[in-house]
Amino acid sequence: MKKKIISKALCVALASVLMFGEAAPAMAATKSLDQGQAVVAEDTFSASIDGIEAGNSATVTDNHVGISAWGSGTSAKLYVNGVEFESRKTSYGYWDINTDFYGKAGVTYTFKLEAEGSDGSTVTKTFNRKFETPVFDKSTTRGWWNSEIDETGYSKYASLYVNTEFLSRVSAKYDYYVYRSTNPKTGFKKISSNTVYGGTNCYNYDYNAAYGKTYYYQIKVVAEKDDYIKTTKVIATSPVIKVSADNWKNIYVNAELDHKGVKLNIEDRGIYNQFDIYRSASKNGGYKKIKTITGDEFTDTTVKAGKIYYYKVIPKYYETRTGKLVSGNTTAAVGVKVTMGTPVPIAQITSSTSVKLTWDKVRGANVYEIWYMQTDISGNQYSKLGVTKGNSYTVKGLKNGHLYRFMLKAQNVSNGKVVCENQNDTGRVIMGYDDNIYSLRATYISTAISKDKKTLAIYTNLAWDKNYWASGYVITAYNRYTGKEENVAKISSGTKNTYRFKNPGTSTKGMKYTYVRVRPYKGSVVSDTPIEINVNCMPFASGVKVSRKTNSSAVISWKAVPGASGYSVYRTNKQSGETQCRGNVTATKYEDKDYSVKTDYEYYVVAQSSFEGAWGNSHYIYEGNAKYFAKYQHKLAAPKMGSAKNTAAGQVKVKWYAVAGAQRYWVYRSTSKNGKYTKIASVATTSYVDKKAAKGGTYYYKVAAAAVSGAGVKAQSAYSAVAGAKSSK
Structure with a gap:
């Protein structure tokens, strides 16, 4: 029988110290039989589980379950699904376990706590905890194709994307597999697996989906086998997701008149990179292709006033991986009636008594009438000022302090008669002081750096529209050192509208100023409506x-x-x-x-x-x-010719060197070195065997490199040198 040096009463006292922080008086457990010698008694502990805390619910909505347990005995072990997870041993008769278990979403774990006493007794308690199961929100299950900008600057089809979300966020770790098939009911194969440490959805980018095909996807949330899960379990399965690896089914075309003609704007172009534009005078037929474009805008300048034109567009996508040009659905016809264009006159005050009117050429117009009206006189009417065939007109002799409005009439005049006209005005023009200035701009930027490179100056040349009736302008700048706006200059003339601003900086403090503001003033009153511009911008490099x-x-x-x-x-x-x-x-x-x-x-x-x-x-x-x-524009280089040799009966083998960027080579042949050459082959290799070289004939060959742009536009290089061979075999 084992004997303990420490009596049971002393164990109790020590345990009291550990649990409560002070020692309880220990009762004598022995009597003195001999002087100064105590009897050593045997110390035994019975097993017990006095308490377990493991959350408030059997379902765990967090990413872990916190477990706290305590009791008496010499040891305790916590098992998860039969696998030991945590253990404690003690010589004081009391044990406790505090730990966190991180489980997987949708999995039920069985926890078994086992305590053992020194007297051979054991006590067990078992409980289950299930980590919350993800539930797919069917309304969020969707997929689409994605594009990317490739290295050449063209938008290309890149991948298919599928996504499905949960009804609520899942906090626990979960794994999911993505399956793909070309049949919505069979043939699904796993294409990816993913692990998420808490999230709201499952998604996948499929970069191996070929353009032009339709695919079906299904996502399964799983609990992969590990130390506590014997077999991988499927927790949740998404609906089947159908995604087509093609472009938008339809594009949209807007057609409207502008001053040059009928302007077409292609919207929702997706990754289409070619557009064939067709036009007809009838909505129901007679369409002819008038242009192929690679952008999303086109203006038809060949239209005539008084006619109606109808347009249709066939979108196309050139797929570089397959070399195929795929057509999309033809758009619905859009019609536009061509009328006289609307003039857009712009008024610029050029002196205290003059205004210069400018405008773009108006569709269908061959002459322009200029009219004006002083608007601060009640009941005043427009008066005709002049006529011009150009696109500018200067109005002089205006009165200081008055308000004016200018009207431009665009006309089509034939045989002295106005066939049609359209008009527009400038809005109100104030020939007098107002507290605004307009169009503050930088006209030039330069820099200077000290030899030790510790100080930098950025010079910004500023300009703005003149306010002829102002006394001048006040210029302020925001000082980033102090965080305050400070006065920089005061210009005492309303006609001086330029200023060269110096922004100094040091390598330790940086640039002093951020932006500049300009305000007009009249007399002693400074406007409270400034206009501002940044003055801390480095210039573009010149001489590119x-x-x-x-x-x-x-x-x-x-x-x-x-x-x-x-x-x-x-x-x-x-x-x-x-x-x-x-x-x-x-x-x-x-x-x-x-x-x-x-x-x-x-x-x-x-x-x-x-x-x-x-x-x-x-x-x-x-x-x-x-x-x-x-x-x-980087052009294909001409191939360097290698040789042309009669290699077999009726055959001539032509060889040349590869050209960077070439996708194919076009082979041309002639029976005369300087004669007419006919294209006889298109190959992807750097050699070609002409099997139609009759015996006794001499043949000449040249080769051109060919490629297709990212938008599907074909390009050909210059020709190689000529190589000839006599077919003598």
Whole structure:
């Protein structure tokens, strides 16, 4: 029999210290039989489970269940589905377990707690906890195709996307499998598996779904087998989701008159990248194709006033992975009656007594009448000022302090008679002081950097429309060092409408100013309606040039911008309209690639600064300024001819070298070196065997590289050199 050195009473006292923080008096457990010697008694503990806490419900809505249990004995173990999860041993006769168990959604776990005493007694208690089961919300089950912008700047079909949400958020971990088939009832195969640590939905991007096909998807939430789950269990199954890997079924076309003709706007174009436009004078027939475009706008300028035109559009998508051009549904016919265009006159005050009117050429007009009216006189009527065939007219001799309205009549005059006309006015024009100025703009930006590169200055040339009756202008700027707006300058003339603003900065504090405000004033009264503009923008790099480097790359170069820490190179695909940042460099040149044939690209370069508060530029002053933009079209190189040899009876084998970007090669043949060549083959390889070379004949060959742009537009290179061979076998 084992003996304990510590008596049972002392164990009780020690346990009291552990549980309550102080020792209870221990009763003597032995009598003194010999001087100074106590009898050592045997100490035994019975097993008990005095309490278990494991949440308030049998269903767990959290991602874990917290378990707290206590009792007496020498040890306790917690089992989950028969697998030991947690254990405790003690020599004091009391045990406790505090732990968290993280389960999987939809799974019921059996927890078994077993306590053991030193006297051989055991006590067990068992309870179940089920983690909340996900329930699919059928109304949210859906799918669609996705597009992406590829490296060449064209939008392309990329993947199919399916998604289904739960009725409520699931906090516990869950796994789900995605299955796919081309049949809604059979043939489903697992294409992906995913693990989510709490969420609201299941989704999948299928990048292997071929364009032009229809697929069916089903999602299953599962509990994968692990230490506590013996077999993988299906917890919830979504409805079957049908998704077609094609474009929108229909596109929409709006047709309206503008000053140039009938303007067509294609909406919801999806990833269609070609549009065949058909026109007819009858809604029900007679349509002829007038144009194929790769953008989503087209203006038909060949229309005539007084007629009705009907338009239909057939959308097409060129799929680069298959090389196929797929047509979509033809749009419904839209009709437009061509009438005289509406003039849009713009009035600009050019002096205290004159206004210049400008307008765009109006469809169907060959002459313009200018009328005016002083609107601050009651009952006043329009009076005719003049006639012009141009698109501008200056009105002089106006009175200071009065209000005017100008009207432009666009007319079609034939044999001295007005056939038709349309008119529009400018709205009210104040020939006097008002407390506004208009069109504050940056006209030029430059920079200067110190030799030690610790100070930077950004100079912004500002301009605004003159307020001829103002006493002048007050210029203020927001100081980012102080967080306050401060006075910068006062211009004492209403006709001086420019100012060169210097924004200084240091490498430690950054740029001093953020924006500038300009207000007119008259006398001592300053307007409280300012107009503002940023003055912390770095300039675009000027002198942008693009030159071909290899058959697959080009080099973009530009002039250095003082104070620039680096440059961002941007390229716009002029066919698709997409702009992409091609790279960031510290040098003043960049080698680019990934071009699509027969596509116009345009480059510009944004200077960046390491000075805090200095931005890359976004001012519109650069639009259309050739100094800051460079156009480029990367053309296919002509193949380098290898050889032409008579290799067998009636055969000539032609070989050439590959061209970067070429998708096919067109082979041409002639019986005379300088004669007429006929296309005899289109191949994807770099050789071709002509099996129609009659014995005794001499044949000449040349080859052109061919490719199709991202929008499906065909391109051909120049011809290779000519190679000839005599068929003597």
